[in-house]
Structure formats: C-alpha cells, structure tokens
Amino acid sequence: MLELCAVTAGYDRARPVVRDVSLRVEAGEAVGLLGPSGCGKSTLARVAALLHRPDAGTVVLDGRPVSGYRHRATPAERTAYGVVFQQPRLSADPRLRLADLITEPLRATGRRTEAPTRLAELAPTVGLSSDLLSRRPHEVSDGQLQRACLARALVLRPRWLICDEMTAMLDASTTAALVAVVEDYRRESGAGLLAVGHDRVLLERWCDRTVGWGELGSSGAGG
Amino acid sequence: MTTPPAPPAAPVLSVRDLSVRFRMRGGRHVAAVTDVSFDLAPGQCLALVGESGCGKSVLASALLGLLPGNAQTAGTAHLDGTELLTASERELSRSVRGRRIGLVPQSPAAHLTPVRTVRAQLEETVRELTGTPKHALRAAAEQAAARAAFPADHLDRHPHELSGGLAQRAATALALVGDAPLLLADEPTTGLDRDLVDRTVDELRRHIDAPGGTGGVGTGGVGTPGDTGGVGRALLMITHDLAAAERIADRVAVMYAGRIVELAEAADFFGAPGPRHPYARGLLDALPDRAFTPIPGMPPELGDLPPGCAFAARCDRATDRCTSVVPALTDGAACHHPPGTPGEPVAAVREGAAGA
Ligand code: SF4
Numbered sequence: 001m002l003e004l005c006a007v008t009a010g011y012d013r014a015r016p017v018v019r020d021v022s023l024r025v026e027a028g029e030a031v032g033l034l035g036p037s038g039c040g041k042s043t044l045a046r047v048a049a050l051l052h053r054p055d056a057g058t059v060v061l062d063g064r065p066v067s068g069y070r071h072r073a074t075p076a077e078r079t080a081y082g083v084v085f086q087q088p089r090l091s092a093d094p095r096l097r098l099a100d101l102i103t104e105p106l107r108a109t110g111r112r113t114e115a116p117t118r119l120a121e122l123a124p125t126v127g128l129s130s131d132l133l134s135r136r137p138h139e140v141s142d143g144q145l146q147r148a149c150l151a152r153a154l155v156l157r158p159r160w161l162i163c164d165e166m167t168a169m170l171d172a173s174t175t176a177a178l179v180a181v182v183e184d185y186r187r188e189s190g191a192g193l194l195a196v197g198h199d200r201v202l203l204e205r206w207c208d209r210t211v212g213w214g215e216l217g218s219s220g221a222g223g
Numbered sequence: 224m225t226t227p228p229a230p231p232a233a234p235v236l237s238v239r240d241l242s243v244r245f246r247m248r249g250g251r252h253v254a255a256v257t258d259v260s261f262d263l264a265p266g267q268c269l270a271l272v273g274e275s276g277c278g279k280s281v282l283a284s285a286l287l288g289l290l291p292g293n294a295q296t297a298g299t300a301h302l303d304g305t306e307l308l309t310a311s312e313r314e315l316s317r318s319v320r321g322r323r324i325g326l327v328p329q330s331p332a333a334h335l336t337p338v339r340t341v342r343a344q345l346e347e348t349v350r351e352l353t354g355t356p357k358h359a360l361r362a363a364a365e366q367a368a369a370r371a372a373f374p375a376d377h378l379d380r381h382p383h384e385l386s387g388g389l390a391q392r393a394a395t396a397l398a399l400v401g402d403a404p405l406l407l408a409d410e411p412t413t414g415l416d417r418d419l420v421d422r423t424v425d426e427l428r429r430h431i432d433a434p435g436g437t438g439g440v441g442t443g444g445v446g447t448p449g450d451t452g453g454v455g456r457a458l459l460m461i462t463h464d465l466a467a468a469e470r471i472a473d474r475v476a477v478m479y480a481g482r483i484v485e486l487a488e489a490a491d492f493f494g495a496p497g498p499r500h501p502y503a504r505g506l507l508d509a510l511p512d513r514a515f516t517p518i519p520g521m522p523p524e525l526g527d528l529p530p531g532c533a534f535a536a537r538c539d540r541a542t543d544r545c546t547s548v549v550p551a552l553t554d555g556a557a558c559h560h561p562p563g564t565p566g567e568p569v570a571a572v573r574e575g576a577a578g579a
Pocket of ligand 1: 542558
C-alpha cells in the first residue's frame with residue numbers, strides 16, 4: 001500500500017501548493033488524481049514518488065514510513081517506483097540512445113548485465129524497433145520518446161507506477177497504446193498506479209477510481 | 224446563423240497541391256507535406272488533426288513563411304490574392320504575419336515576452352499593426368484585451384504572473400489585434416485542462432463567428448488589407464486534440480504521414496456516418512470515451528515512406544493495390560477500400576473491449 005499522510009509540500013514554505021493532503025493507493029489499485037494544471041497535483045506526485053521532500057507529512061510505503069526523499073531514500077525504496085512525466089524531452093538525457101535511456105536505471109543500480117534481456121523484452125512491448133532504439137531523443141517524435149520513457153519506468157519492475165500527465169502531449173492512439181502497456185504490466189505484476197492528469201474522461205476510463213484534487217485535504221486553493 | 228445560408232463565400236485561404244520537402248544530410252529527403260489541397264471560407268473553422276510528426280505543423284510554417292532554409296515547397300497557397308509560398312520575407316513580415324494571418328501560439332507563456340507586461344506588449348502590437356497614435360494606444364490596448372476577454376485589471380502583470388488560461392487569452396488578444404481574416408491556431412489547447420480547453424475553443428469560435436472589423440482596434444484598422452468586411456474570420460486550427468476539434472470545427476482534415484487522408488464535415492466525422500478513412504477511424508476509436516484501442520504500430524518515417532498507402536502496414540484492409548499505388552483523395556477519403564458505407568457506424572465498436 002502507498003499512503004500519503006497529511007502531506008504539505010511546495011517550493012516556498014510560506015506558500016505550499018499541497019496542503020495537508022492524504023491519499024491511499026492499495027496494492028494493485030489504479031487511482032486517478034484529477035486536477036487543473038498548476039494546482040499542485042504534480043508536486044504531490046513527486047512526493048509520492050519520493051522525488052520531492054514534503055514540508056510536513058509522510059509517505060508510508062507498504063506499511064513503513066519511508067526513510068527519506070530523493071537521495072535520502074534507500075535504494076529499495078527508490079527502485080520500488082517507476083515514474084513517467086508529461087514532457088519526455090525534459091526527462092530524457094539528450095545524449096543517450098533510446099536503448100541506453102531505457103536501461104539507464106539498471107546501470108545506475110549495478111544491474112548492467114540484465115540490460116540486454118530487459119531491453120529485448122521491453123522494446124516490443126512499447127513498440128520500439130531496433131532502428132528507433134539506436135537513435136537519440138532529437139531523432140524521434142514525442143510519442144516515440146515517451147514510449148522509451150515508459151519502458152525506462154518499467155525496466156526495474158517497479159511495484160508502484162506514478163504517471164504524471166503521461167499522455168498530455170500525445171495523440172489519441174499513442175495515448176491508448178501507452179495506457180495499454182501500463183495496464184498489461186500491472187496485470188502481470190500486480191503493481192499499483194497513481195495517474196495524475198487533467199482529463200477526466202481518460203482517468204475514469206483508465207483507473208479503478210478517480211479522485212478530484214478539490215476533494216483532498218485542505219488543498220485546492222493553490223494557483 | 225441568423226440568415227439563410229448565402230452562396231459560399233470566396234475562400235480566404237486556398238491551398239493546392241502543397242508539398243514541403245526537407246533536404247537532409249547525405250542527400251536524403253524528408254517528405255513532410257505532400258499534395259495538400261483545401262479551401263477555407265470566412266466564418267469557417269477547419270481543424271487539421273493528426274499526431275505529432277504528421278506534417279501539420281510544417282504545413283502551418285509553410286503558410287506563415289517560417290520554414291527553415293533546407294525546405295523546398297511546391298504548389299500554391301493563396302491568401303486573399305497573395306501567393307504565400309512565393310511571397311518575399313519582407314512582404315510576409317510586413318503584410319501577412321499578424322496582419323492577415325493572426326497566430327494563436329501553442330504555448331502562450333513562451334510566446335509572450337517574459338520581461339514585459341501584457342499591456343506593454345499589446346500596445347506595441349497595436350501600434351505596429353494599426354498605426355494607432357500614441358495618445359490612443361492605452362485605450363486601444365484595453366479594447367484589444369477586452370475582445371479576448373482578458374481582464375483589464377491583469378494588464379499590468381507579467382506573463383509568469385498569469386494562469387494558463389489568462390496567458391492563452393493574452394496571446395489570443397495579440398493574435399486578434401491585426402484584425403486578420405485568417406486565424407491560425409497551432410495546438411492552442413495542449414496541456415490545458417479540459418474546462419480550459421472548452422473555454423479556449425469556445426472563445427476562438429466566437430472570434431470566427433463575430434463579424435470581422437466591428438471589433439477593430441484603435442483608429443479602426445486604418446485600412447489594413449485584412450478587413451474582413453463583416454463576414455467573420457476563418458480559423459485553421461492545428462491540433463491533436465480530437466475533443467477540441469469536435470467542439471469547434473466545421474470541417475476536419477486528417478493528416479497522416481504528410482498527406483490529408485480525410486477531409487470531412489465535422490458533424491459527419493464525429494457523428495454518423497463517422498470517418499471514412501481507416502486511420503481516421505482508428506484515431507477516433509482510440510479515444511477513451513470510445514473503444515480506447517490503439518492503432519497497432521507507428522507511422523512510417525517521413526524520410527522513408529513506403530510506396531503506395533503510408534497506412535498500409537497498420538491497416539487491416541490493405542491489399543496489394545494499397546502497397547503499390549498511393550490512393551488519391553476522392554470523395555473525402557484517400558483510401559482504396561474505404562470502410563463505412565453509411566449504416567456501419569463507428570458506434571459498433573464503441574461497446575467493444577476496454578483498454579486492451
Ligand atoms: S488505401 Fe488500403 S491500406 Fe490505405 S487506408 Fe485504404 S484500405 Fe488501408
């Protein structure tokens with residue numbers, strides 16, 4: 001279970017964008033978090049993924065409060081997550097070929113030897129040909145790059161997926177394709193999902209339940 | 224809408240056989256746009272839909288004369304008597320961009336100058352495009368803001384102090400200043416919330432339904448060639464957001480691998496009988512409120528297009544003819560074997576299997 005308990009977070013302590021928010025995702029559950037842009041839901045997603053330290057509150061992962069955020073999280077905690085962001089170009093190292101981009105988390109965790117096998121499994125799953133795998137980000141479309149970013153998020157077989165506006169830039173078919181990849185992975189692995197977005201129709205179709213930002217804690221007032 | 228339909232007005236924009244090729248290193252060519260033809264009449268919105276990389280943004284750049292140096296164009300694009308493809312940069316910058324084509328940009332925050340207030344930017348644009356004298360600029364800028372429903376009490380803010388919706392309105396206000404007969408909106412709703420998408424496209428719709436000229440800024444447009452003479456503007460909206468297209472468009476053009484593969488009335492396309500081209504069908508079926516099933520595979524590279532129909536590798540109706548002969552756009556669809564005789568609506572698959 002992934003629990004956010006009374007989280008307050010932001011970039012300026014005086015003006016947190018997330019105030020006292022609690023949210024729970026059961027193991028294997030898919031929860032959609034719906035809110036307008038700029039409301040703070042992306043900040044909450046980053047806290048949930050241990051990428052941003054909250055000003056107050058805790059994240060409880062499978063019953064234990066996490067030991068820290070960012071580099072303070074333990075390797076086991078960090079690798080429990082796969083995260084996909086809205087803008088693949090901002091989250092992909094432009095120097096890496098897509099193949100290296102996808103397997104980067106394996107190298108970073110000393111599991112380099114698994115790279116060829118995992119790549120061979122994942123590339124067809126996300127629909128990337130060997131030609132595309134040999135290219136760098138500027139040589140592929142946004143949709144192709146996002147496919148690679150999703151593969152990277154799955155490469156360590158995470159128990160939790162955090163998708164922050166994963167498909168906001170993508171056309172309908174690529175959106176449906178990437179959601180299908182996530183759902184196939186979850187069916188096979190039992191991973192839980194927090195999908196953050198602004199498209200109600202999409203989240204309600206995708207997730208087991210969808211909560212509105214305004215229903216959470218005392219937040220919702222953020223700009 | 225209050226009077227019976229007049230005979231079709233002369234198009235504002237008339238595009239014929241427009242192609243754009245990029246010369247790449249090693250003598251390669253990328254066929255970004257191929258043989259595109261369409262007309263756009265005053266008061267009409269044509270939504271050009273397709274996925275990123277399908278050529279729709281290149282098409283927009285070609286119309287605006289903003290293609291990079293390695294581009295070669297063929298065909299014609301007439302805007303009110305000006306041939307856009309052969310116009311000089313001087314003519315394009317002095318009398319086309321802003322004056323006869325108003326550009327509503329993709330990311331308004333990036334389009335606005337960060338260090339200047341909205342008021343300063345509006346005043347400058349009003350002065351440049353309408354020749355309004357200095358003493359009247361303030362009022363003219365406020366009037367321009369009001370046309371796009373930008374609140375006057377936010378005029379002295381900088382772009383980063385605006386919400387996404389207000390930044391979009393500020394950008395729209397700037398695009399409307401020149402009273403251009405053609406508005407070109409390039410992905411105006413990307414990244415906006417659904418409510419804001421709806422509001423943005425409704426506002427754009429209002430600007431094309433409103434008779435042009437009446438909202439003129441400042442001293443009355445001082446004879447800009449873009450005076451739309453009471454017929455309303457035309458809007459070319461480039462988008463991958465089908466819901467936004469459905470909300471605003473009169474007609475829909477679907478682009479795939481650089482070509483328009485379907486050109487249809489929006490009501491027919493989104494309602495019954497539905498799209499005629501298999502790709503367009505697949506795209507609608509991928510929507511989360513429809514079947515939510517992706518089209519298998521990915522589009523071909525524009526630098527390495529197959530002979531015949533570019534969709535053949537992904538199409539379950541493909542035949543030998545499809546892989547050898549490029550289908551022409553006839554009857555609204557560029558397909559050798561269009562599905563969808565009326566009565567076989569898209570709705571048949573709506574109840575189909577959920578998100579795979
Ligand atoms: S021409 Fe053939 S391959 Fe192309 S869309 Fe039509 S049926 Fe499919």
